[in-house]
Amino acid sequence: MARQTARQNKQRAKTDGAGWEAGRIMRRPLALASLALLLSMGIAQAAPPPLRIGLAAPLTGPDAGFGQGMQAGAEQAIADINRGGGVNGQKLQLVVQDDAGDPKQGAVVAKTFAADGVMLVIGHLNSGVSAVALPIYEEAGIIAVTPGATWAPLTARGAWNLFRLCGSDAQQGQVAGDWLAERYPGKPVAIINDKSSFGRGLADEVARVLKTRGGREALFEGISRGDREFSGLVARMKGAKVDAVYFGGASTEAAFLVRALRDAGFNGRFVGSDGILDKDFEKLAGSGAEGTVMTLAPEPRKLPESKDRKATPLRSPEAEMFAARTYAAVEVLKGGIEAAKSTEARRVADSLHSGKPLRTLIGEVAFDAKGDLAKPPYGLVVWRRTPDGRIDYAGNAVSP
Numbered sequence: 001m002a003r004q005t006a007r008q009n010k011q012r013a014k015t016d017g018a019g020w021e022a023g024r025i026m027r028r029p030l031a032l033a034s035l036a037l038l039l040s041m042g043i044a045q046a047a048p049p050p051l052r053i054g055l056a057a058p059l060t061g062p063d064a065g066f067g068q069g070m071q072a073g074a075e076q077a078i079a080d081i082n083r084g085g086g087v088n089g090q091k092l093q094l095v096v097q098d099d100a101g102d103p104k105q106g107a108v109v110a111k112t113f114a115a116d117g118v119m120l121v122i123g124h125l126n127s128g129v130s131a132v133a134l135p136i137y138e139e140a141g142i143i144a145v146t147p148g149a150t151w152a153p154l155t156a157r158g159a160w161n162l163f164r165l166c167g168s169d170a171q172q173g174q175v176a177g178d179w180l181a182e183r184y185p186g187k188p189v190a191i192i193n194d195k196s197s198f199g200r201g202l203a204d205e206v207a208r209v210l211k212t213r214g215g216r217e218a219l220f221e222g223i224s225r226g227d228r229e230f231s232g233l234v235a236r237m238k239g240a241k242v243d244a245v246y247f248g249g250a251s252t253e254a255a256f257l258v259r260a261l262r263d264a265g266f267n268g269r270f271v272g273s274d275g276i277l278d279k280d281f282e283k284l285a286g287s288g289a290e291g292t293v294m295t296l297a298p299e300p301r302k303l304p305e306s307k308d309r310k311a312t313p314l315r316s317p318e319a320e321m322f323a324a325r326t327y328a329a330v331e332v333l334k335g336g337i338e339a340a341k342s343t344e345a346r347r348v349a350d351s352l353h354s355g356k357p358l359r360t361l362i363g364e365v366a367f368d369a370k371g372d373l374a375k376p377p378y379g380l381v382v383w384r385r386t387p388d389g390r391i392d393y394a395g396n397a398v399s400p
Contacts, residue, residue: 050093051086051343053078053333054113054142055326056123056133058101062225066125069319070147071096073326074122076303077361087334088341099124103132114140119345122329125322127151127169127197130162137161143345145332147325151197152205155370160349163332163371165325165362169201171376172273172295173248176202177209179293179380179398180244180271187243188218192233192257194249195222202248202273218242227253230260237266244269251276255284262288269293279316282383282391289383289391293398297377301362303327328360335359 055074057067078092086092095118097109106129113121114136121137121144124130130149137144138161145163146154152170155162180189189210193203200222207217218240221233237245245261245268247254254276261270271293282289301324314320335358337343339351355374357364366374380398383391 048090050091051120051337052093052095052116052118053330054118054121054123055094055096056099056106056109056113056121056129057096057326058125058129059096059098061100061102063101063125065314065316065319066148066322067098067101069314069321069323070122070125070326072314073303073323073328074330077327077330080304081330081334087337090343092330099126099129099133101126101129103128106130106133107136109133110136110140110142113137113142119143119343120333120348121145122147122326122333124149127154127201130154131197134159134162141345143333143336143349145329147322147329151201155372158370160353161345163349163352163367164373165329165332165365166373167297167376167378168372169198169248170205171372172378173202173205174209175295175378175380176246176271176273177206177215178213180206180246181210181213181215183269184215184244186214186216188216188240190219190221190237190240190242190245191217192219192245192247192249193222194225194247194253196225196249198275199247199249202275203246206246206248223249223253223257225250225253228256230257231264233257234260234264234266237261238264242268244271246271247276248273249275251278251281252284255281255289258285258292259288262286271295274318277316277318277321277393287391290385292383294381294383294393295378296381296393297321298362298379299394304361324361328362328365331360332358332365 057070058064059067074094078094082091097112099106099109106124110133119142121142124133124146125148127149130146138159143161145165147165150166150169152168155164191203191207193199207220210217219237247257254272258270274296276294302320303323314323336348336352340347352367353369355366357366368374381393382396382398383393384396385391
């Protein structure tokens, strides 16, 4: 009986062992699959989240064309950088907000970025919007790189977090004021602006330079955006017998003003800023556009060719300019992060304030202690009639 029990136990052991072995073999694929799943989950968890970059631009409103250029530039820059591996191995993600070119909406956009933890922002385009948004960004620890806000006081107090990829009104106005003082010494000059922070800032700087250099300001007046009838203003300029008119402001008002002046028989020089760089200036000003002098940064750069770029036509040379500057703004943030070896905003800002040049689509750029471009880019061009009958400024440099 004992021997039979022993044989039964031995047989049961063999059976159990075979069953265990079969179970082990059956469990092996499951174990391997589980291991593979865990490994894949580990790899997914190890990938860093994308670094979010905010874009604050006027995608609606009167400056929507320029805002769309900004969006096109930002989208392509981020796509190109991500295709190259990102920044320090971290991919970029664009977060877009529409400020409509309105200061109240700009404040909402700035607070939204702060609440969402977006620490790097490109924008705003308009100086008035930037003036409202900047304190919000500063308090929240957000860097802002503007491709178009030119109002000089924005950087005057040296905020740690603002960088400007365009010249300031003071830098542009200096060029125009110097030219007017040299070309019209002691002669009456009218200075007009469209009451925007951009236009008024330019006009104030031209007036300051003219006065400093002994020039003669015969008239200083403002008009409103949307004005089309200037007979009273033209009469006052005729009464002052002005030899030149400086206009600080946007293209449409400049075109209607120069047309009214020419229709009234004014033959003097009309001088504007890059605010008149628009495809409609020649059409609206007519033959009066010929001879207009304009302060201008180097020719707008076109975005690099990219198979991923959406086929969105940019409606004006200025939209092309802002697309290129916004592309460059993404490159500036990338360069600052790489130099700082950090995405922490203050460390990135410190690296940008170092003055080290960064290579971008619009050339090498470097910033001074206030966040302005170390080398302002402005020169002078004149609108002239071309052999095919158009009036254009391209390639028509004016001696300072």
